[in-house]
Amino acid sequence: MSSTGWKKVLWERQPFPDNYIHPHSFLSSLRRNPNFKPYTYWPLVLLSCPITQHLATIFTFLAVFVRLKERWLDARVLLWVSIASFFGGYALCEILSYSNTVNGVPSRSKTIKSSLLVFLALMGLSPVLRTLTAATSSDSIWALSACLFLLNALLADYSTLKPAPHSQERLTSVLSMNAAISSSVVLASRLPDDLAVFSLVLFAVQLFALFPIMRHRLQVAPQVVQILFTLTLCVVSFVLTVPLSISVASIYAGILIAVTFVAPGVLVWAQKYKNEIRGPWDVAVPRLN
Template sequence: MPPFEAPVSASASDASISRRGIARTTSSHLRPEDAFLANSPPHRSSNNNGAPGGRRKRDNHGSRSASRRRPRTWKKLLWVKQAYPDNYTDEETFLDHLQRNPRLRPYDFWPLVADSTVIVQHIGSVIIFVCCFVGIFQKRVSPVSVPNGIGTSASYSYYPPYETQTSSLSPRNQERLATAKSAILIYCALLGLSPILKSLTLSTSPDSIWAMSSWLLIINIFTFDYGAGTESKFPASLSTNAALMASTVLASRLTYTNEVFSLTLFSIEVFGLFPVFRRHVRHSSWTGHLLLTALIVLGAGSGLCVTITGGGWKAGVIGAILGGMLTCLAMGITSWWLIGLQRYKNEIHGPWDPARPIIRRHWD
């Protein structure tokens, strides 16, 4: 009689098949330590009952040698030979040096208002120049009185107060003599060029002249060097050239030669000498800088109101008051606007940023 065989359930057979499949799959996979060995075959798993003792010893010896050959700590250095690819990224330390807005300097309201006075002074000077041109063009202002109004303060920019020199031929006196020679040369050159400048744009339509001069004055305002210090002797070249070109174009629309000469000389004083004087006053006396700003604002407001309305001194007073109020309001609004824009600044610096070269101006 054949021996009795116990029936094998389907679940038990499926479990044994799945265990054999998992064992076969794991035996064909590489272990993590095999990635650092050049020609190591896959480790085969074996049961404790069927595997001989020698193979178990070799497996233990291989695991110990693999643990000794574990890679060193990754360093962000391409010139060091490491067991990592060149594009490897350490996820734990990648964002350690992340910085957001590292060079952000928060704005304060009153320092911003104080810094905006330089812009107000220059815009006011441009408005005064345009009002003087309109007054000469409409025969409401004498051309002789225009360059004399600002000539004293503008020439002061070349003659700031210095200590008295004992010698008459000191370096300071020599500089003053050279400045006087340059002024006489410019004066004579303008006298000779005034008849030519008067007929420079006879064939050009007035609309083109007004548009060209407007764009040149706008370029002068936007390209002016508002942060220059006392070490810079002259304003920015592009800004000055644009303003002088605008004054030349406007002067060509005047009727008489003396009007052309006066407006051209006045433009040299306003756009060439007066910025130097304003810069000197700002760095020498803050009170004088504020007083000069107030005078320019009041003069620009009154001149603009008189030019637009054609009125007398009453219109000038109203324009000065309105100009002062609107200027203060504009300075406050723009300062708050710049402070509010800082919250939208989002500049991120991290370890992936390129290195900045250090350029040495002087070698030790």
């Protein structure tokens, strides 16, 4: 069958099958990586800062737990630090808040009421939480806690998009927070007294429930603020861990460096192997003006 006179149209009757392609024009419209946008190294490093911040908070929590368990940290000190951090973080969120001033007073009163309810509920449940896993071996507790923190890190919301005023939390973010709080509760059940349990769980609520909110609000801040904030969290987690174990602190530092600097470099290196082919065999996409 001669291909003379063939046109790539469907509205005109032609003596060719519908899937016919001219042999000389088959590869003329071939496109490779049409939607490819090359990554650059330093913007990727900045985008990895939320991941580094989250991992640093997990390492900080583990260091605080060990200090409480070994009685190297007074639970009352942690309690006052948590209370001061709550008010400081709340003030910072108010400064970075997108809500208008008309609904500000009801929103603040609702926040204060919710905070008091959580505070009183944790205080009342502390004796129960301390004996929650009394019949469970410590090895099972460590393994369960590690799995829950791993799930928390995998499901956390690391997006750098500007948060909407009344946006709903993603399901993965809620699951991530629940995993972290559950891990904190099972770890707190290994502490010696009720005050230590209460202080640690309150500290966990701030780190894994309230801190992600402030982290998203900080996305509108200048890049210098985000870098300093990330560096501060990394230094705090490292300083708290070094007196406990130098080897563990070295592992923490290696993980943070790998996530922040090595992983972006690997992604930049691997993008040269991207090979997406588009051609006339793909489903037609209408072009609308």
